[in-house]
């Protein structure tokens with residue numbers, strides 16, 4: 001391989017600080033916000049409380065649609081009294097919903113903290129409804145509760161729930177796993193096509209009719225670091241994972257493609273022909289931002305599990321100095337290639353005790369802090385420069401053409417700070 | 427179970443957070459799962475607060491459930507106390523903790539914390555955000571305020587302003603200044619800006635000003651009973667209501683009601699001839715009851731609109747809203763289902779909607795101008811500039827805010843004169859609003875001729891205007907209807923259909939349209 005892989009072990013053997021305390025993170029229900037845009041004939045029905053409905057609405061911000069494809073079946077006092085009634089109520093609400101929305105082909109019953117605590121059996125309910133509404137609607141169930149899932153884990157739980165129902169096949173297809181914006185998905189397919197890799201299928205698909213099949217000859221590769229359960233579910237179906245760093249930045253994308261090329265026996269010439277031009281473009285686009293970012297220290301609070309790959313990109317391609325890289329959950333097996341690349345130095349932390357972490361953060365006074373919206377303004381008001389992390393999930397950031405945009409998300413707050421400071425009254 | 431797409435109010439513990447975040451020196455410990463911290467960003471983003479809300483979440487997980495969640499609560503409460511050293515603490519449960527039945531109040535009592543600890547009862551499966559705020563404030567006042575000798579000077583407390591309140595910041599400033607003009611000093615404003623120590627001194631005020639019944643009425647009633655403090659009943663939003671409020675304060679205190687009104691411009695703006703075209707414009711109002719009731723009075727008595735519908739989402743204040751609706755002769759709508767609100771608005775065919783963030787979206791969908799008068803609101807309704815709703819400056823702000831979305835007077839006249847003008851038509855929107863004007867696509871002569879031929883040969887072709895009930899629109903009448911300016915077309919369509927149904931006319935012709943117009947002429 002022509003790539004400059006590090007000679008040092010990176011962070012593979014670095015100790016990890018494990019903390020338990022207040023977590024300042026979203027629950028997995030939040031995944032619905034982007035999943036319902038990706039899967040165009042799916043409806044996400046949360047079975048939960050007014051809190052869950054309020055969370056979805058607060059996280060969805062200004063996105064009100066004429067007919068949104070997500071909603072909350074809010075548990076009322078009488079539902080808590082008897083589970084039999086709760087099931088009957090759920091059947092009735094779903095019946096009504098599907099009657100009003102004949103365009104819905106996939107229905108996700110999404111569990112929440114309240115539904116888990118009262119042990120409402122949504123898996124059983126999904127089975128029951130599958131019989132009732134087949135073949136027009138396929139009903140799945142997963143949990144996005146805060147007691148079990150953190151933010152992006154909601155997508156993992158959703159995709160993992162779909163895997164057992166995927167049709168079986170013996171075909172040797174490549175599965176690209178993780179919900180990507182359509183424009184990014186198309187770029188990914190074009191690159192693989194240029195390398196001569198195919199057929200390629202996506203999970204999740206835009207519509208239920210395009211869902212991939214899976215079997216012992218399937219190979220799959222993840223585009224997102226938070227898909228541990230989905231990977232395990234695919235393994236159980238006999239598919240084999242292609243291990244790779246995640247396709248963030250020029251280097252990440254190249255290594256990701258290279259891992260596929262190795263499996264599919266793509267020649268070096270063909271690989272270079274397919275990637276040389278976009279690689280050069282990505283490098284150039286990143287360089288424009290690296291000037292701002294180079295040498296700056298970086299602190300990442302846990303949020304999405306994307307922190308380690310992002311720190312790797314910012315350190316290696318933009319010259320930043322990570323001080324602490326927090327992640328809500330560290331999936332060793334999936335993260336191994338990333339940890340090997342991440343330069344030695346930063347503290348790795350898993351989980352959170354937000355007050356203690358804020359103390360560490362204050363003591364280190366980083367140049368740039370990546371954190372959630374609950375912390376960003378309070379930190380800004382103390383003079384720190386922050387990048388709110390959720391945008392990294394809501395913005396196209398994967399693969400070559402987005403590498404410059406990705407770097408730009410981090411350089412913009414620093415450039416802004418400089419602009420406003422220059423304009424401030426002396 | 428109830429399928430909910432959008433909610434006007436959050437759960438009651440968010441109300442408790444609004445009280446805690448409004449205050450200083452107070453800390454709330456919420457027994458809640460990881461994830462419920464989402465509510466922090468309402469305060470840091472929408473209200474743009476520069477500090478974290480003073481709220482600790484116990485963040486229990488599934489693996490904790492079989493075990494010692496009570497112990498988890500205690501250690502979270504202890505470390506919050508140690509870290510923040512508050513003057514008082516609030517403890518309560520979110521919806522999930524309510525189900526696991528640890529008792530935060532009882533647990534905190536056993537800990538012997540060196541500050542008052544107030545336990546909250548927040549029934550998450552039957553009540554909502556406003557109740558949570560009202561109840562939390564009441565619990566705090568009950569626990570901390572003591573009977574005291576009255577201050578020598580005439581003072582009052584301001585009750586009900588919270589974090590995330592619609593224009594609470596500037597309303598407090600405006601009413602404080604108004605009271606100062608009368609010679610009344612504010613003793614404590616609470617919860618907004620108060621400390622627990624401040625709450626202990628509330629009993630020394632002569633009376634209470636209840637700014638927001640939704641979030642302060644419980645405490646106001648309690649203090650009336652416990653300390654003999656009367657509270658004001660008139661919420662000073664609008665010129666008439668502000669003057670009435672002044673008279674009410676004068677009655678309580680014996681001070682003069684003759685207050686300098688310099689700076690009040692709304693009455694002249696409304697009286698000036700430029701505003702004549704506002705007369706009788708049909709307005710639909712929805713929001714929290716207090717803002718809707720006060721807005722209806724302004725609309726009818728101070729601007730000269732016709733109130734064609736009003737409603738609120740908070741059942742707690744349904745009674746005063748019903749009474750107000752009766753006064754305006756409209757059917758009250760008490761609902762927290764935005765689809766019901768949308769249906770009511772569509773049926774009333776207003777020319778202006780005054781509502782919340784949700785009504786703004788409904789208005790956009792229906793193509794009706796709209797202004798925001800009540801929470802819930804988004805980030806742009808926590809403005810940087812001074813923008814009260816209360817008092818005399820509030821009246822100025824309200825006039826500007828409500829009139830802005832309407833098509834301006836001269837433009838309206840020209841639109842009526844030239845009907846389907848090629849530059850001004852419904853797809854183009856008002857001239858002073860954003861969005862690129864779209865020139866109307868004229869039917870080509872051939873298409874028009876064909877349409878006319880079809881119309882002539884088959885007068886009963888299916889009309890394009892959606893028929894309501896039994897009546898249907900003949901093509902000519904439909905074309906005529908489209909020539910009516912879009913801002914009155916809705917009501918013209920509805921009136922014509924009602925007229926036709928009443929007369930037993932099944933097919934609406936151009937004549938029916940004009941007969942109906944004459945029938946309903948004011």
Ligand code: SF4
Pocket residue numbers: 027028029048049051052053055111112113114144145146147459460461462521522
């Ligand atoms: S953390 Fe639990 S209770 Fe809170 S919104 Fe998420 S699923 Fe609902």
Ligand code: SF4
Pocket residue numbers: 060061062471472804805
């Ligand atoms: S990030 Fe800010 S502007 Fe965007 S939805 Fe949230 S509060 Fe609104």
